[in-house]
Amino acid sequence: MRIDEVKMGEVLVVKPMDKRIDASSATVFKAKMADWIRGGEKRIVLNLSEVEFIDSTGLGAIVSSLKAMGGEGDLVISNPRETVMSLFRLTRMNRVFQILPSQEEAVTSLSKA
Amino acid sequence: MESFPGQDVSIRISIDSRLDQVHMVGYAVHGICSQLGLGDIVVYQLELAVVEAVNNAIKHAYGSVAGHPVEVVISVNDKRLQFEICDDGETLHFLTKSTGLDFDPRNKTSLPEGGMGLHIMEQVMDDVNYFVRDGRNCLVLGKSLSKRN
Numbered sequence: 401m402r403i404d405e406v407k408m409g410e411v412l413v414v415k416p417m418d419k420r421i422d423a424s425s426a427t428v429f430k431a432k433m434a435d436w437i438r439g440g441e442k443r444i445v446l447n448l449s450e451v452e453f454i455d456s457t458g459l460g461a462i463v464s465s466l467k468a469m470g471g472e473g474d475l476v477i478s479n480p481r482e483t484v485m486s487l488f489r490l491t492r493m494n495r496v497f498q499i500l501p502s503q504e505e506a507v508t509s510l511s512k513a
Numbered sequence: 514m515e516s517f518p519g520q521d522v523s524i525r526i527s528i529d530s531r532l533d534q535v536h537m538v539g540y541a542v543h544g545i546c547s548q549l550g551l552g553d554i555v556v557y558q559l560e561l562a563v564v565e566a567v568n569n570a571i572k573h574a575y576g577s578v579a580g581h582p583v584e585v586v587i588s589v590n591d592k593r594l595q596f597e598i599c600d601d602g603e604t605l606h607f608l609t610k611s612t613g614l615d616f617d618p619r620n621k622t623s624l625p626e627g628g629m630g631l632h633i634m635e636q637v638m639d640d641v642n643y644f645v646r647d648g649r650n651c652l653v654l655g656k657s658l659s660k661r662n
Contacts, residue, residue, distance in 0.1 A: 460627050489560075493618075
C-alpha cells in the first residue's frame with residue numbers, strides 16, 4: 401500500500417494512494433500509522449481523497465491508530481467521499497472523528513490544538 | 514437502468530478464501546448494483562455489506578486459511594436484490610444474534626476496532642438470514658428494490 405506523507409508544521413498529513421483500505425490492506429496501513437505514531441507524530445491528518453472504498457477492517461485500522469495516539473494526540477480525517485462518509489455514519493464513527501472537507505481545514509484545526 | 518420484468522436473473526461467483534480476492538466480489542456487486550438505478554451511496558453500502566459477509570467467511574469460518582471456496586450468488590428481479598454467501602467452514606453462531614454497536618464516542622479506549630460487520634449488514638439490508646443447508650453455511654442478504662432508497 402502506497403501512502404504519501406508530508407509534514408506541515410507540527411502536523412503530519414498522510415494520504416493513502418490506493419483506492420481501497422480493506423481487510424487485505426488494513427494490516428499494512430495500521431503498521432505504517434503505528435510507525436509514525438511511535439516516531440512521535442501527535443497530530444495527524446488522514447486525507448482520504450483517493451480512497452473509494454473502506455470496509456470495517458479498514459475502519460478498525462483507522463480507529464486503532466486513533467487509540468494508539470492515546471490522550472496526547474489527535475487524528476483528523478479530511479476529504480472523504482460521500483460514499484466513504486456513509487461508512488462513518490453507519491458505524492457512528494462520525495461522532496468519534498473530526499471530519500473536515502479539505503486538507504487545509506484539517507491542518508488548520510490541528511495546528512490550533 | 515436495467516429492469517427485469519417478471520424474471521429472476523442470477524450470477525454465481527466463487528473465490529478462494531483469501532482476503533486479497535474479496536475486492537473481485539466487491540467489483541461485481543458494485544457493477545451490477547450500479548445498473549439498477551440505485552444511488553452511489555446505496556451501491557457503496559451494498560458492496561460493503563457483501564464484502565463484510567465474505568470477509569467473515571474467510572476470517573472466521575475458514576480461520577483465514579486459503580484453499581477453500583466462498584461462493585456468492587447475486588440474484589435480482591424487479592422487486593428484490595439478494596446476495597447469498599456460502600462457505601464450507603465453521604458455522605458462525607454469532608451471525609444469528611443481532612448485537613448492535615454500542616460504545617461511547619467520547620471514550621477513546623472503548624472504541625471498537627472490529628465486530629462491526631454484522632451491524633453494517635443489518636443497517637444496509639432489509640433482511641439478514643444465516644442458516645446451514647446441506648452442510649454449508651449460507652448468509653442471505655436481501656434488499657427490496659421497490660423502495661428505491
